[in-house]
Amino acid sequence: MRHDVFIAGFGGQGVLLAGNLLSYAAIIEGKNVSFFPAYGVEKRGGAAMCTVVIADGNVGSPVVGAPSVVIVLNQTSLDKYGSKVKPGGVCIVNSSLVDTAHFSRGDIEVIPIAMNEIAMSLGDARMVNMVAVGAYAAKTGAVTLASLAEALKEALPERNHRFIPANLMAIEAGAEKIPG
Amino acid sequence: MSKRLFVKGNEAVAMAAVEAGCRYYFGYPITPQSDIPEYLSRELPKLDGEFIQAESEIASINMLLGASAAGVRAMTSSSGPGISLKQEGISYMSGSELPGVIVNISRSGPGLGGIDASQADYFQSVKGGGHGGYHIIVLAPSSVQEMYDLTMLAFDLADIYRMPVMVLGDSVVGQMKEALVPHKRPETELPPKDWAVRGKGDGEQRVVKSLYLGDGELEAHNWKLHAKYLVLKEEECRWEDYETADAELVVAAFGSAARIAATAVIMAREAGMKVGLLRPITLFPFPEKAFFNVTQRCKKVLDIELNTGQMVEDVRLSVVGDAEVFFYGRPPGAGSLPTPEELLEQIKKYY
Secondary structure, three states: OOOEEEEEOOOOOOHHHHHHHHHHHHOOOOEEEEEEEEEEEOOOOOOOEEEEEEEEEOOOOOOOOOOOOEEEEOOHHHHHHHHHHOEEEEEEEEEOOOOOOOOOOOOOEEEEOOOHHHHHHOHHHHHHHHHHHHHHHHHHOOOHHHHHHHHHHHOOHHHHHHHHHHHHHHHHHHHHHOOO | OOEEEEEHHHHHHHHHHHOOOOOOOEEOOOOOOOOOHHHHHHHHHHHHHHHEOOOOHHHHHHHHHHHHHHOOEEEEEEEEEHHHHHHHHHHHHHHHOOOOOEEEEEOOOOOOEEEEOOOOHHHHHHHHOOOOOOOEEOOOOOOHHHHHHHHHHHHHHHHHOOOOEEEEEEEHHOOEEEEEEEOOOOOOOOOOOOOOOOHHHHOOOOOOOOOOOOOOHHHHHHHHHHHHHHHHHHOOOOOEEEEEOOOOEEOOOOOOHOOOOOHHHHHHHHHOOEEEEEEOEEEEEEOOOHHHOOOOOOOOOEEOOOOOOHHHHHHHHHHOOOOEEEEEEOOOOOOOOOHHHHHHHHHHHHH
16 A cells, blocks of 8 residues: 655644654554655745655655645645645645635545644644644554554654643544544 | 664764764755754764864865874765865865765755755766866765665775765755664775874874875876776676666666656556666766666666756766667756656656
């Protein structure tokens, strides 16, 4: 099986951490992964994007033209990457910040999730990336939630391990938005 | 088997340097390679090594020259403009027959350019970027694992041939994270460094220099260097050959471009086209024979690079006379990385 995904938002939304987390989970599952980041020179507020490829065999190109899934956390990312989703693919949208009224693609599945509201209800809007990762894992089965839980220990620096329980709740909340 | 790690290509370079016994690093920060000095500034002091952030790139290459002349394994790393500044020192090291590892995680240029992936430093790397007519060994990794393996190899080749070795990457292989299985430094028979400078004491005087003023001295020295380059062409060419046996078109690409091209080749195969990939791993010595051999049967080569055409010149010089060599490339810059789909279109065009 091969899974490729774009995760895109603005700097500070945790786009790169989301990609890292997914990658660590895949490594834990014994899969091959490439994580390729692309971001501006700004610390916060610029565009942030990463491409993650998860494969049982060779991952091949770390650069992907038409991914099977795109996760968009802000409006600019939808405008930039929404058109790239492979026909038959999925676009997971942070509907708290993204208006999909003018985004019409009949050949893909659009899944709007109010990620900011969910993250805030769990205590911190910064967990929007965890909600997104949870939804992605539940939708695609690329990695299991158990691996993601394990991967948090690797993806987060030691000093932030106290936030793991809250992050796990955010991952689960995202996963619950995907009908079983 | 050791644990599979998940690391950046740049970190893999630094880890391999430590495993290869390099304890001296001299450099000056520049994106997109700063993870290398960051890692080594943390690790080398713990190993009784020395990490020096020099005042400039010129200072750091000359510190590398000095450390190497003293007989230790040492390295420097930089990117684009910084590597340009180091060229004088690389020429001096080549003239003085000094080993040393130089990592170039290229930026897009010319000038200050940008931080995006680029292969526009091919000419500078393989054709002798400094003055005086010399070559250095150039290795082009295309994965995080190869960043590790080839950095380790770079130190051995440098010691065996007594010359600088460059690891040439870009932000794709440098910033990308992949699984890495670290391994022990392979046991290699290395010549003794009986040329290294030392205190005078009672022993012989040893001088490391690139200045040869005696009648006929410099010509003889240049012929000696030239002979070494011929040995390299015979002994040290490395390349990867993928599905070329029955190919009607062979794609040539190195480093990050080869990663993208490999997927395009697989897509072409899935579409029923007989396409293969020939990926030079050593850019100098260039795997001329591999291109000659493959083009005895297959008469179409499509060279793909992240520039407007550099390695393609070496491909053209290497193929059998009646083979056609096509080129597709994009000059580097934000948003200019080609996708596998884009390369597949090019394959279809020339197939």
